[in-house]
Amino acid sequence: MGLSRGGLQTSDGPGTSLLPGATGPSxxxxxxxxxxxxxxxxxSLPGTGNAPAQYMSDTRNVKNWAxxxxxxxxxxxxxxxxxxxxxxNRVVCAGxxxxxxxxxxxxxxxxxxxxxxxxxxxxxxxxxxxxxxxFKTNALWTAGRQVETDVYNALILAAPATRTNVxxxxxxxxxxxxxxxxTLNPIYDSGDGKHENLLGGGVWAAQxxxxxx
Numbered sequence: 001m002g003l004s005r006g007g008l009q010t011s012d013g014p015g016t017s018l019l020p021g022a023t024g025p026s027x028x029x030x031x032x033x034x035x036x037x038x039x040x041x042x043x044s045l046p047g048t049g050n051a052p053a054q055y056m057s058d059t060r061n062v063k064n065w066a067x068x069x070x071x072x073x074x075x076x077x078x079x080x081x082x083x084x085x086x087x088x089n090r091v092v093c094a095g096x097x098x099x100x101x102x103x104x105x106x107x108x109x110x111x112x113x114x115x116x117x118x119x120x121x122x123x124x125x126x127x128x129x130x131x132x133x134x135f136k137t138n139a140l141w142t143a144g145r146q147v148e149t150d151v152y153n154a155l156i157l158a159a160p161a162t163r164t165n166v167x168x169x170x171x172x173x174x175x176x177x178x179x180x181x182x183t184l185n186p187i188y189d190s191g192d193g194k195h196e197n198l199l200g201g202g203v204w205a206a207q208x209x210x211x212x213x
Contacts, residue, residue, distance in 0.1 A: 033059065033061075034059060034060045034061070034089060034090055035061050035063075035087055035088045035089050035090065036052075036055070036060055036061065036062040036063065036088060036090045036091075036092060037063050037065060037081060037084065037085055037088035037090070037091050037092070038052040038055075038062055038063065038064050038065060038066060038091075038092040038094065039065050039066060039077050039078070039080040039081050039091065039092065039093060039094065039095070040066040040070075040077060040080075040092075040093070040094030040095035040130075041066060041067065041068065041069060041070045041071075041077065041094070041095035041096075041097070041098055042066070042068045042069065042195060043066075043094060043095065043097075043133065043194075043195055043196060044064060044066035044094050044095070045064075045066055045068060046064070048190055048195045048196055048197070048201065049188075049190075049195075049196035049197060049198055049199075049200045049201020049202070049204060050198060050201045051196075051201040051202075051204040051205045051208070052064035052066070052092070052205075054201055054202050054204075054205035054206075055092075055205040055208050055209060057209070059213075063084065063088065065080040065081065065083075065084045066080065066094065066095070067080060069098060070095065070098065071095075071098045071099045071102065071104075072095065072096060072099050072109060072112045072113055072116075073099050073104050073108065073109060073112050077093075077095055078116050081116075081120075088125070089124075089125055089126060090125060090126040090127075090128065090212065091117075091120050091125055091126070091127050091128070092128045092130070092208070092212075093113060093116065093117065093127065093128065093129050093130060094130045094171075095132075096109055096113065096132045096152060097132045097133070097135060097149075097194065100132065100145050100148050100149055100152065101140040101141075101145060104148075105148055105151070106147075106148035106149060106150070106151030106152035106153075106155070107151055107152070107155065109148075109152050110151070110152050110155035110156060113129065113156065114155070114156075114159060117129060117159070117163070117166060118163075121163060121164075121165060121166065125165070126165045126166070126212070127163075127165065127166045127167075128166075128167055128168075128169060128208065128211070128212045129156050129159055129160075129166065129167070129168045129169070130156075130168070130169045130171045131152070131153040131156050131157065131168065131169070131170050131171045131172045131173075132149050132152060132153060132171070132172060133171045133172055133174075133175045133176075133184060133194070133196070134172055134175055134176040134181075134182050134183050134184045135149075135182075135184060135193055135194040136181065136182040136183045136184075136193065137183055137184065137189075137193030138184075138192055138193035138194040139192075139193075140194075141182075141193070146182055149172075153170070153172050156168050157170060167211045167212055169204075169207055169208060169211055169212075171204060171207075174203060174204065174207055175188050175196065175200060175203070175204075184196070184200075185200070187199060187200075188200030188203065
């Protein structure tokens with residue numbers, strides 16, 4: 001069973017409700033004309049849940065730069081930003097499970113992601129961090145890797161407390177079912193226990209829209 005993943009907020013202002021797994025305040029920048037760059041691995045691709053496209057709106061122009069099978073700690077995910085950024089004022093950071101299943105410690109992974117986030121904050125951008133989702137029924141899951149996932153997720157969820165213009169979306173709790181099982185909810189499962197389907201991507205995008213309008 002994973003570590004405790006933080007309290008559940010029930011509201012974020014008039015007329016909006018946070019889905020399970022929400023953490024941290026909403027970003028304060030007006031959404032009008034928000035330009036978003038989304039980096040990550042296969043969970044962010046159109047062939048899975050297509051969350052970046054579902055996050056698109058009349059006030060958010062989302063560029064999906066995610067690449068299959070990429071890692072944070074080899075600099076492959078950060079390079080998606082370096083190679084593509086133009087005038088984006090919000091950066092969405094996803095992925096991380098490939099690092100964990102490749103043997104990277106959760107604390108090491110978090111240090112890499114948070115260093116990237118801090119560099120973007122220094123540029124005056126907003127940052128949306130996402131925890132790693134549940135993957136217990138995937139062939140690459142082990143109890144040890146779950147421990148490292150929990151360490152990483154806890155550090156990501158703690159990040160907004162010491163940083164402004166950062167929110168953390170608790171993707172693990174959002175997709176996990178039953179609670180405490182470390183398992184991807186079957187209704188969100190594309191079939192391999194790790195990648196979400198279109199419904200799972202839609203739930204993710206809806207949570208993103210609440211926490212980072």
